Amino acid sequence: MTDHLTFLAVHAHPDDEASSTGGLYRRLANQGVRTVLVTCTNGEFGDAPGGVKPDADHHDGDEVAAIRKVELDAAVEALGITRLVRLGYRDSGMMGWPQNDDPDCFWSTPVDVAAARLADVLAEERPQVIVTYNEHGFYGHPDHIQANRITLAAIKLLDYEPTLYFNAIPDSVMVVWRERWAAEEREKIEEDAKRGIVHEEVESGPPDEAEFEMGTPDDKIDAAIDIADVTDAKFDALAAHHSQVADSFWMKMGREQFNQVMRTEWFVRATNPLALDGCSDDIFVGYR
Ligand SMILES: [Zn+2]
Secondary structure: OOOOOEEEEEEOOOOHHHHHHHHHHHHHHHOOOEEEEEEEEOOOOOOEOOOEOOOOOOOOHHHHHHHHHHHHHHHHHHHOOOEEEEEEEEOOOOOOOHHHHOOOEOOOOOHHHHHHHHHHHHHHHOOOEEEEOOOOHHHHOHHHHHHHHHHHHHHHOOOOOOEEEEEEEEHHHHHHHHHHHHHHHHHHHHHHHHOOOOOOOOOOOOOOOOOOOOEEOHHHOOEEEEOHHHHHHHHHHHHHOHHHHOOOHHHHHHHHHHHHHOOEEEEEEOOOOOOOOOOEOOOOOOOO
């Protein structure tokens, strides 16, 4: 019986639903579970067409948001998501950017204001299971941190206690990714050097100067979801966010390798009303 089950994830930007929960969404949709996505921002400070970075003078945030709106619709379709709710906040940019101070951005919005809006959706949908990011927003992006804060605050407004999970990457997997990113970085430096481009500072994957660990000890993982059957849908959903991911390591590895490598999504429990114990392959463990 799955027709009483509802899953809801709170994500910061268009594309986060695909990268951290794409397999889970598709798997649950295939099981007949009702799936809801709350996307907090419009993603104004992603790349503009032609790979134009957000700090470029001619970067037009509204244009980027319009493109990403269409891309998100396509990803939602690929993942079989039942309902998409856009909170419509303005992207806050990366930590320390001047955009953080925009009064309309998500980061500047008081937590209780955004949480009240999210709580309305939660009260309507009554998801048993909710997913968002940990208090570091997984990698330190203000909009991801804010997604964590409003989700925790919204849950407190409910008349029931859902099981909340944070997305996670086990340390053992993080080590492999870091090696991969480092190798890609070296390749890029070498290629650019051949073309006469010298890098003062090289962009890598997530910032490794962050003062918190992005990885989670393997024995602290509470849900390891096997998504091997649905990696195609996850790849399609990521590819739908073409304006942001065309140059990403996912697209560079291509569908075939992606399907070989991206076979699991991991989560840790942040609330545990059912007193669950141990690691499960089912995010609805205890509810079925
Ligand atoms: Zn994001």
